[in-house]
Amino acid sequence: MAAVTPLLVVDDLHRSFGGLKAVDGVDLTVMPGEVRAIIGPNGAGKSTLVGLICGRVEPSSGSILFDGRDITSMPAHRRVRQGIAYTFQITSIFPNLTVFDNVALPVQRSQHHAVGAARLRAGVMEALERVGLSDRADQPAGELAYGHQRLLEVAMGLSLKPRLLILDEPTQGLSDGEIEGFIGLVREIARDATVMLIEHNMAVVMSLAHRITVLSSGKVLAEGTPEEIRADAHVQAAYLGTPDDD
Amino acid sequence: MSGHLTARDDARVWGLHFGLIALLFAAQYVLPDYHNGVIARVMVLALFAMGYNVLFGYTGLLSLGHSMFFAAGLYGAGLPIYHFGVHPLPAFAIGIGCGTALALLVGALALRTTGVAFMIVTLMFAQVAYLMSLWLGEWTRGDEGLTLSRAERIIEIGPMFLDMTNRDTRYIIAWALFALGLGITLLIARSRFGRVLVAIRENEERARMLGFDTFANKLASVAISGAISATAGAAYVLLFGYMGSTFASIQYSILPLLWVLLGGAATTLGPFFGTLLMFYLAEMSNDALNAWFPDARLNQIGIVGVALILLVLFFPKGLFGSIRERWLKWLP
Numbered sequence: 151m152a153a154v155t156p157l158l159v160v161d162d163l164h165r166s167f168g169g170l171k172a173v174d175g176v177d178l179t180v181m182p183g184e185v186r187a188i189i190g191p192n193g194a195g196k197s198t199l200v201g202l203i204c205g206r207v208e209p210s211s212g213s214i215l216f217d218g219r220d221i222t223s224m225p226a227h228r229r230v231r232q233g234i235a236y237t238f239q240i241t242s243i244f245p246n247l248t249v250f251d252n253v254a255l256p257v258q259r260s261q262h263h264a265v266g267a268a269r270l271r272a273g274v275m276e277a278l279e280r281v282g283l284s285d286r287a288d289q290p291a292g293e294l295a296y297g298h299q300r301l302l303e304v305a306m307g308l309s310l311k312p313r314l315l316i317l318d319e320p321t322q323g324l325s326d327g328e329i330e331g332f333i334g335l336v337r338e339i340a341r342d343a344t345v346m347l348i349e350h351n352m353a354v355v356m357s358l359a360h361r362i363t364v365l366s367s368g369k370v371l372a373e374g375t376p377e378e379i380r381a382d383a384h385v386q387a388a389y390l391g392t393p394d395d396d
Numbered sequence: 397m398s399g400h401l402t403a404r405d406d407a408r409v410w411g412l413h414f415g416l417i418a419l420l421f422a423a424q425y426v427l428p429d430y431h432n433g434v435i436a437r438v439m440v441l442a443l444f445a446m447g448y449n450v451l452f453g454y455t456g457l458l459s460l461g462h463s464m465f466f467a468a469g470l471y472g473a474g475l476p477i478y479h480f481g482v483h484p485l486p487a488f489a490i491g492i493g494c495g496t497a498l499a500l501l502v503g504a505l506a507l508r509t510t511g512v513a514f515m516i517v518t519l520m521f522a523q524v525a526y527l528m529s530l531w532l533g534e535w536t537r538g539d540e541g542l543t544l545s546r547a548e549r550i551i552e553i554g555p556m557f558l559d560m561t562n563r564d565t566r567y568i569i570a571w572a573l574f575a576l577g578l579g580i581t582l583l584i585a586r587s588r589f590g591r592v593l594v595a596i597r598e599n600e601e602r603a604r605m606l607g608f609d610t611f612a613n614k615l616a617s618v619a620i621s622g623a624i625s626a627t628a629g630a631a632y633v634l635l636f637g638y639m640g641s642t643f644a645s646i647q648y649s650i651l652p653l654l655w656v657l658l659g660g661a662a663t664t665l666g667p668f669f670g671t672l673l674m675f676y677l678a679e680m681s682n683d684a685l686n687a688w689f690p691d692a693r694l695n696q697i698g699i700v701g702v703a704l705i706l707l708v709l710f711f712p713k714g715l716f717g718s719i720r721e722r723w724l725k726w727l728p
Contacts, residue, residue, distance in 0.1 A: 204605070206605070225609075226604055226605060227604050227605075227607050227608055227609050227610070228607075228609075230605065230606060230607030231607050235605075236605050238602070238605075242599060242601065242602045242605075243599070243602070244594075244595055244598040244599050244602065245598070246598055247594065247595070247598060251591060251594075254591060255591060255592065255595050255603070255606050255608075256606045256607070258588045258591070259606055259607045259608065270588075306606065310606065310607060
């Protein structure tokens with residue numbers, strides 16, 4: 151791994167809202183192919199951190215390198231074209247459009263303009279099949295069950311053919327059975343993309359992550375493999391030791 | 397905007413649109429004089445409504461200032477003819493150019509805002525345009541307006557001779573422009589660009605996070621909308637020979653909104669039928685009211701207001717919006 155260039159390098163990143171230091175000097179390096187989980191108690195700055203990485207939030211200071219390129223001041227839509235896809239913590243789809251159209255948007259973004267309707271259709275159906283929604287293509291997305299909407303959101307992210315896929319609490323509100331299927335899906339995604347996962351469900355984190363970064367009060371509290379994190383006393387105190395029911 | 401159309405739906409869509417265009421072409425041979433004139437006017441105003449629909453219906457941006465784009469086309473084409481004897485054909489192009497340039501300028505500034513602020517900013521720009529048309533009274537003669545003579549409304553190029561004071565010529569030009577406008581909106585509605593516009597309307601933040609430059613797409617939408625509206629304005633002054641400040645007033649910003657709401661926002665056919673219905677509705681009720689209350693001096697603005705309220709209450713999706721929702725899901 152040492153010879154490979156990191157996909158993402160976050161260097162001394164700060165962001166405050168008024169007096170609150172939501173992200174306070176975070177350093178982070180993610181290697182290509184990695185599944186990185188970001189955990190931490192509520193208010194630790196996880197969502198702000200990924201917001202900074204995908205461009206929804208502007209940093210107060212610090213820098214972000216993606217594939218060796220400085221993207222710190224790049225607008226969000228251009229970061230997407232560089233290969234950073236973000237799926238929202240609160241499901242964000244186009245409820246009045248069909249499932250097909252929801253996925254057609256990112257597919258047409260990632261394909262070249264000259265590509266015909268047949269290729270577009272093929273691209274959409276491929277993405278829908280991957281998440282198991284291909285038989286619902288003509289349904290308005292807003293009529294899908296919640297779990298299916300989460301899957302649609304993932305299909306939209308996948309269709310961008312991202313190099314870094316950021317999943318912000320993807321299993322929130324899913325049933326145990328759905329979570330099971332979801333873990334399999336992320337494993338499959340991780341075969342050709344790097345995944346960054348914000349997650350509260352420790353079972354999901356432990357079974358998916360190669361490395362875990364623990365945030366607390368906007369700072370990196372610990373970083374390591376799932377085994378190291380499990381053994382870390384600080385993490386025990388700050389996070390794992392307390393009953394977590396959010 | 398249905399997901400992916402089957403070949404059968406595809407044939408239906410084209411059949412329906414070509415059918416309407418063919419029907420309107422045939423109508424000129426059967427319509428009595430008066431209604432021939434009305435339909436010609438409705439087709440030009442429907443072009444304006446279709447332009448409005450691109451921005452309001454598909455992109456979800458409610459402008460209260462579209463009269464300025466219509467008026468830019470009207471004056472942009474009419475004034476050069478009236479004052480400098482410019483040939484109607486280049487004048488027509490100048491009118492469209494003025495409207496498009498104005499739309500790009502206003503769009504670049506107004507799109508920094510969203511929602512209600514966007515409405516207010518477009519309204520204020522349009523008020524400036526309206527006041528300009530009065531302030532430059534020496535050129536425009538303000539409310540009184542200017543009339544183009546017959547000689548100024550004749551296009552003669554080689555063997556082609558178009559006299560726009562002639563009833564049939566007027567109808568056929570209005571029809572051709574209408575057909576072109578309908579074709580353009582249909583193409584936009586079914587294109588990838590159209591899908592992005594709808595995505596911006598439905599969930600702008602999500603569209604942005606799918607990698608779309610939402611500002612650039614919205615600006616393109618304003619420009620296309622303004623260009624089509626200006627085309628209608630430029631056609632209006634050539635075909636009907638009159639330009640006046642009324643066309644720059646708030647009334648002509650509200651009317652296209654009303655036509656589109658009545659016919660169905662984000663439907664390709666809605667703007668035409670909305671304009672048509674509103675025209676006859678206003679006229680008939682105007683006649684009736686004036687017959688019943690001869691001294692009340694009622695005018696159609698009141699009717700327009702009542703129609704708008706009833707529409708929002710009972711028919712929020714408009715004529716074609718409701719047809720699409722209930723029966724014909726494949727309608728673009």
